[in-house]
Amino acid sequence: MFAHIEPMPNLTKRAPSLRLILGLVAAALFLAGWQLTARLGGLPSFILPSPADVWTRFLLVLADGSLLSHTLVTLTEALTGLLAGAVFATLMGYLIARSRVLENLLSPYLVASQAIPLVAIAPLLVIWFGPGMFSKFLICALIVFFPVLVNTVVGVRAVPAALHDLMTSLRASRAQSLLKLEVPAALPVFLGGLRIGATLSVIGAVVGELVGSDRGLGFLVNVGRGQYDTALVFVAVFALIALALTLYGIVALAEKKLLVWQNVER
Amino acid sequence: MTTVPPILTLRDLSATFPDNNGGLQALERVSFDVHPREFVALIGPSGCGKSTLLRILAGILRPSAGDVDFGDLRQPRVGMVFQQANLMPWRTTLENIMLPLELSGDADAETRARALIELVGLTGFEHNWPRELSGGMAQRVAIARALVHDPDLLLLDEPFGSLDALTRERMWMELSRIWQARQNTVIMVTHSISEALFLADRVLVLTARPGRVKLDLQVDLPRPRADEMRFTSHFGNLARNLKEAIE
Numbered sequence: 105m106f107a108h109i110e111p112m113p114n115l116t117k118r119a120p121s122l123r124l125i126l127g128l129v130a131a132a133l134f135l136a137g138w139q140l141t142a143r144l145g146g147l148p149s150f151i152l153p154s155p156a157d158v159w160t161r162f163l164l165v166l167a168d169g170s171l172l173s174h175t176l177v178t179l180t181e182a183l184t185g186l187l188a189g190a191v192f193a194t195l196m197g198y199l200i201a202r203s204r205v206l207e208n209l210l211s212p213y214l215v216a217s218q219a220i221p222l223v224a225i226a227p228l229l230v231i232w233f234g235p236g237m238f239s240k241f242l243i244c245a246l247i248v249f250f251p252v253l254v255n256t257v258v259g260v261r262a263v264p265a266a267l268h269d270l271m272t273s274l275r276a277s278r279a280q281s282l283l284k285l286e287v288p289a290a291l292p293v294f295l296g297g298l299r300i301g302a303t304l305s306v307i308g309a310v311v312g313e314l315v316g317s318d319r320g321l322g323f324l325v326n327v328g329r330g331q332y333d334t335a336l337v338f339v340a341v342f343a344l345i346a347l348a349l350t351l352y353g354i355v356a357l358a359e360k361k362l363l364v365w366q367n368v369e370r
Numbered sequence: 371m372t373t374v375p376p377i378l379t380l381r382d383l384s385a386t387f388p389d390n391n392g393g394l395q396a397l398e399r400v401s402f403d404v405h406p407r408e409f410v411a412l413i414g415p416s417g418c419g420k421s422t423l424l425r426i427l428a429g430i431l432r433p434s435a436g437d438v439d440f441g442d443l444r445q446p447r448v449g450m451v452f453q454q455a456n457l458m459p460w461r462t463t464l465e466n467i468m469l470p471l472e473l474s475g476d477a478d479a480e481t482r483a484r485a486l487i488e489l490v491g492l493t494g495f496e497h498n499w500p501r502e503l504s505g506g507m508a509q510r511v512a513i514a515r516a517l518v519h520d521p522d523l524l525l526l527d528e529p530f531g532s533l534d535a536l537t538r539e540r541m542w543m544e545l546s547r548i549w550q551a552r553q554n555t556v557i558m559v560t561h562s563i564s565e566a567l568f569l570a571d572r573v574l575v576l577t578a579r580p581g582r583v584k585l586d587l588q589v590d591l592p593r594p595r596a597d598e599m600r601f602t603s604h605f606g607n608l609a610r611n612l613k614e615a616i617e
C-alpha cells in the first residue's frame with residue numbers, strides 16, 4: 105500500500121550536492137589546465153600569467169583597497185545607468201504599447217538607433233561629456249534602454265484581452281487597471297528584459313572606461329595592459345565577471361521572489 | 371404579473387462588428403425586459419451574438435444601435451463569469467475573489483471573500499495559485515469573484531461549459547442555492563436545455579446570426595428544483611418547446 109503518490113525521483117533535484125561536486129570538479133580541471141599551459145607552454149607571465157600569479161596580484165590589489173574602489177566606480181556607473189535607462193525605457197515602452205500613433209512615430213528611429221554600434225559612439229560621448237563617470241552612466245543607460253523598452257512593449261501588449269474585459273466589467277479606473285492588471289501581467293517579460301539589461305550595463309560601463317577614464321575596472325584593464333601587468337588585467341576581468349553575475353543574480357532573485365505563481369508545480 | 375419596474379430594458383439593440391464587407395451583424399433589434407431577481411437563460415446557436423449581448427450589458431462593448439436602460443440603477447454593479455475562468459494567475463484564490471472589493475475600496479474584503487470561498491466549497495484552497503486548480507475549481511473561483519461584491523446583475527457566459535457532467539450538475543445545485551440565498555438578477559448563456567430549465571425562470575431563444583429573440587418562455591416549474599423533475603411531463607413539454615425553437 106502507498107501512503108502518498110510521489111513523483112518519480114529526479115537526479116538533478118534530489119542531489120544538489122552532486123551538482124555542487126561536479127561544478128567544483130570542472131573548476132579544478134579548468135585551473136589545472138590553465139596552470140599546466142602556463143608552466144609547460146613556457147609562456148612568459150606577461151602573455152599568460154598562471155593562476156597562482158593572478159591570485160597573488162589579486163591579494164595585492166585587495167589589500168591596498170584599489171580593487172574595491174575601482175569595482176565600486178564601475179558598479180555605480182552600471183547601476184545608475186541601469187536604473188535611469190530602465191525607468192526611461194519602461195515609461196516610453198508603456199506609452200508605445202498603449203498608442204499605435206506613438207509606435208508608428210517612434211519605432212523607425214528606435215530600430216535605426218539599434219544599428220549604431222554603441223562601441224563606436226562611446227568615444228564621442230567621452231569627448232562630449234568628459235572622462236568622468238557621467239559619460240559612462242550615459243553609455244550604460246543607452247545600452248540598457250532598448251532591451252527593456254522592447255520587453256515592456258511586448259509585456260504590456262500580451263496582457264490578455266479577457267482580463268481587460270474583466271476590469272472593465274468591474275468599472276476599474278485607469279490607474280487600477282495599470283496597477284492591478286498591466287503591471288503584474290507584464291512583469292515576467294519586463295523582468296526578462298531587465299535581466300538582459302543588467303549584464304549589458306556592466307559591458308557599457310567597461311566600454312566607456314576603456315575608451316577614456318581615470319577610474320573603474322576598465323581603467324584597471326588599461327593600466328595592466330600598459331604596464332605589461334597581465335595578471336592585473338586578469339584580476340580586473342574576473343572582477344567584471346563577478347560584477348555582471350551579481351547584477352544578473354539580483355534580477356534573477358527578484359524574478360524568483362516576484363513570480364512565485366509561475367513556478368508552482370501543478 | 372408583477373408591478374415592479376424592470377431592472378433592465380433592452381430596446382432594439384443591434385451590434386455590428388466592422389469587417390471587410392460592410393460589417394458583420396451579430397445582433398439585430400433585440401428587445402426584452404428583465405425584472406429584479408429574475409433568472410433568465412439565453413439559448414441560441416453558436417455565433418448568434420450571445421456573448422456579445424452579455425458584453426454589452428457588462429459595459430465592455432457599446433451597441434451600434436438601440437439602447438440598454440438600467441432604470442433607477444443607471445450604473446448597476448455587474449458580476450460576470452466568462453466562458454473561461456479568466457483568473458489572474460498572479461493572484462491566489464482568495465486574492466482573485468477579493469479583486470472586485472479591492473476595486474471598490476471595500477474595507478472588509480477578506481471577510482466577505484472568505485465567506486464566498488465557503489459558499490462555493492473551496493475552503494482549504496484560499497492560498498493556491500490558479501494553475502494549481504482544476505478546471506472546475508477555477509470556474510468556482512470565477513463564480514465566487516462574480517458574487518462577492520453583491521452585484522445587481524450577474525452575467526454568466528456558459529459558466530459550466532468546460533466542466534464534466536457530474537461537476538456541472540453539482541454546480542447547478544450550488545448556483546441555484548446561491549441565487550436563492552442572494553436573490554440577484556441573473557442572465558445566463560447556455561447551450562443546454564436541461565441547464566436552462568433547471569435554473570431559469572425564463573428562457574430566451576435567439577435565432578442564428580444575426581441574433582433576434584425567437585421565443586420567450588416562462589419556466590413555471592416549482593422550486594427548489596430537483597433532479598427527478600426532469601422526468602415530469604411538464605418538464606418534457608417545456609423541453610420540447612425549446613428544442614423546436616432551437617431547431
Ligand SMILES: Nc1ncnc2c1ncn2[C@@H]1O[C@H](COP(=O)(O)OP(=O)(O)O)[C@@H](O)[C@H]1O
Nearest residue numbers: 387388394396415416417418419420421422423
Ligand atoms: N470583437 C469582435 N470582432 C469581430 N467580430 C466579433 C467580435 N466578437 C464577436 N464577433 C463575431 O460576432 C458573432 C457573435 O459572436 P459571439 O457573441 O461570441 O457569439 P456566441 O457567444 O453566441 O457564440 C460571431 O460571428 C463572432 O465571430
Ligand SMILES: [Mg+2]
Nearest residue numbers: 420421422453
Ligand atoms: Mg459565446
